[in-house]
Amino acid sequence: MRSQRLIAGLSALALLHGLAPSAWGQRQPAPPVTDPADPRFLTAQTRKMGGPMPAEQMALTFEKLDLTLKVFPSEKRIEGIAALDLSSRRALDTLVLDFFPKFAIDQITLDGEPIPADHYANPEGQLRIDLPRPLARDTRITVRIAYRGTPPLAKRPPWEGGTTWTTTPDGKYPWIDTSLWGGGCDMLYPCLDHPTLKPARSELHYIVPEGLMAPGNGHLVSAETRDGWTTWNWSARSVHTYGSVLNVGPYKVKKGDYQSRFGNTIPMRFYYLPGEESQADALFAEFPRTLDFWESVIGPYPWSDQKMGVIRVPFSGLENQTLNGYSDEYPKTPFGWDWLVNHEFSHEWFANQLSVANYDDLWLHEGLGSYAQPLLAEFYGGRIDYMAQLKGQRAAIRNDQPLVSGRNRDEKAVYSDPTGPRGDIYQKGSWVAHSLRQLIGDDAFFESIRRLVYGRPDPRPGNFTPQFGTTQGFVKIVNTVTGKDYGWFFDVYLYQAAVPRILVTRTQDKAVLRWDVPGDLPFPMPLDVRVGDRIVTLPMTDGSGEVTADRDTHVLPDPYSKILVQSDAIVAYQQWKAQQAKSGQSID
Incomplete structure (x- = not known):
């Protein structure tokens, strides 16, 4: 009987941990590809997203992208024409763009004037164009680049970006997916691969063999078939530099409209594969519920003029703007909602509407996006589901590196390199949000989130624009909303790797509690303590407090798990799991 209970307990723990799947668990980087002849090879420049950029690039504003891509599935190649409308904030002699160096450039024109081939070069993926005449400040230009070739193949799609050329499960049709995470927009078209330099408007034209569909960002303008080819025309705004898509397949479409509480109508679209009708029906039924949660708890859907879109892809999901990738084979959980759809959908707010200005602050995308899963669980299942999600997330926090360094860093330095926080930007970021909410209360917490996401506390359709957020900007918002200085909270949780420990010392008639804080930083975090059958709240203003309790009275700090x-116990559990994995054993 004891062994049966042990097995049941371990199985429950494994199930619990699996109920809050980690997107980071799927996004762990693939081994590096060092052979330039390998179709998965990326130069360091092309692999880089964000971080320090040439001054010539940071002086530009990306007004509009007009992109035409003709796709040849059997040849695994594309032909492209990209027209970039750019404006300069200072005088420039050279135009610098990010662009995959293996694409062959057929022609470059500047405001219609051809640029001689010896006036541009792209050896490593940073295309430098010598301008025929200096570009004056506050001048708008159009650079047009015609190119062709095979985009880089994804190493570990979609988390190490590139294009995947495969066929549908029945083997009958081409099925193409391009994911730009872990490489950025320059793997597909010339661009400015920095989060603050996304185009304000994108006109997208995908030309594919007749019978195939090419869903895109934004809203569908038209589809035109001629001479065996169909052109799918899309129009989008403010698409994130890694949020663009190139997806091709024999898609079918489920369509519907959501009547928003804010008085507008949101188009809903699910692009799925033939033969998946019943699964698609069930998943599509979640779309209105998902929108209801987000608009009730956070605020209006930022892209209501475009669509809520999801598309079946050959590999795991990705937050393509208004067209989230989905491929989890329609799983079920006891929570009653699909975790992958909901995590990727969270990025319509935390990545696409609120984009970080510096990838050093990537926890704002992934941590707040991950906290949305406990919030959704609470919205539909109550407190037990909320805490179950948080417990699963807590078991994955490593505390190896601080969440934020305070430096200008590219995505790889945060996400892939061991010097960065890597997976903690998800689970630890979520727990930072949870602890902050418990500290300042629901009203202040959700107002702070709305101000961060929308730039104002009272968002309604049409009264907000996309935002660029920073950690320090969020700290200022919280301090403004609460009227208090919570810098100490963020100093400990974001800029230190370790988290506080509660030390308890018992005497004959009392228990003394003290915060043990990394770096001995101030940490006046109030602490609930269960003393027997009552709850005592200690102010802990100087980092310590005490309660009256004889030695026979049970004392439990933080009984409601408000604080990270x-x-x-979790460290021991992680070590045990690592050993089990090393020995080839599993409790799952």
Whole structure:
């Protein structure tokens, strides 16, 4: 009987951990490809997203992208024409763009004037164009680039970006997916691969063999078939530099409209494969519920003039703007909603509407996006589902590196390199949000989130624009909303790797509690303590407090798990799991 209970307990723990799947678990980087002849090879420049950029690039504003891509599935190649409308904030002699160096450039024109081939070069993926005449400040230009070739193949799609050329499960049709995470927009078209330099408007034209569909960002303008080819025309705004798509397949479409509480109508679209009708029906039924949660708890859907879109792809999901990738084979969980759809959909707010200005602050995308899953669980299942999600996330926090360094960093330095926080931007970021909410209360927390996401506390359709957020900007918002200085909270949780520990010392008639804080930083975090059958709240203003309790009285700090604290039990669990994996064993 004891062994049966043990097995049941371990199975429950494994199930619990699996109920809050980690997007980071799927996004772990693939081994590097060092052979330039390998179709998965990326130069360091092309692999780089964000971080320090040439001054010539940071002086530009990307007004509009007009992109035409003709796709040849059997040859695994594309032909492209990209017209970039750019304006300069200072005088320039050279135009610098990010662009995959293996694409062959057929022609470059500047405001219609051809640029001689010896006036541009792109050896490593940073295309430098010598301008025929200096570009004056506050001047708008159009650079047009005609190119062709095979985009880089994804190493570990979609988390190490590139294009995947495959066929549908029945083997009858081409099925193409391009994911730009872990490489950025320059793997597909010339661009400015920095989060603050996304185009204000994108006109997208995908030409594919007749019988195939090419869903895109934004809203569908038209589809035209001629001479065996169909052109799918899309119009989008403010598409994130890694949020563009190139997806091709024999898609079918489920369509519907959501009547928003804000008085507008949101188109809903699910692009799925033939033969998946019943699964698609069930998943599509979640779309209105998902929108209801987000608009009730956070605020209006930012892209209501475009669509809520999801598309079936050959590999795991990705937050393509207004067209989130989905491929989890329609799983079910006891929570009653699809975790992958909801995590990727969270990025319509935390990545696409609110984009970080510096990838050093990537926890704002992934941590707040991950906290949306406990919030959704609470919205539909109550407190038990909320805490179950948080417990699963807590078991994955490593505390190896601080969430934020305070430096200008590219995505790889945060997400892939061991010097960065990597997976903690998800689970630890979520727990930082949870602890902050418990500290300042629901009203202040959600107002702070709305101000961060929308730039104002009272968002309604049409009264807000996309935002660029920073960690320090969020700290200022929280301080403004609460009227208090919570810098100490963020200093400890974001800029230190370790988290606070609660130390308890018992005497004959009392328990003394003290915060043990990394770097001995101030941490006046109030602490609930269960003393027998009552709850005592200690102010802990000087980092310590005490309660009256004899030695026979049970004392439990933080009984409602409001605070992210060091857990020896979780460290031991992580070490045990690592050993099990090393030995080839599993409890799952």
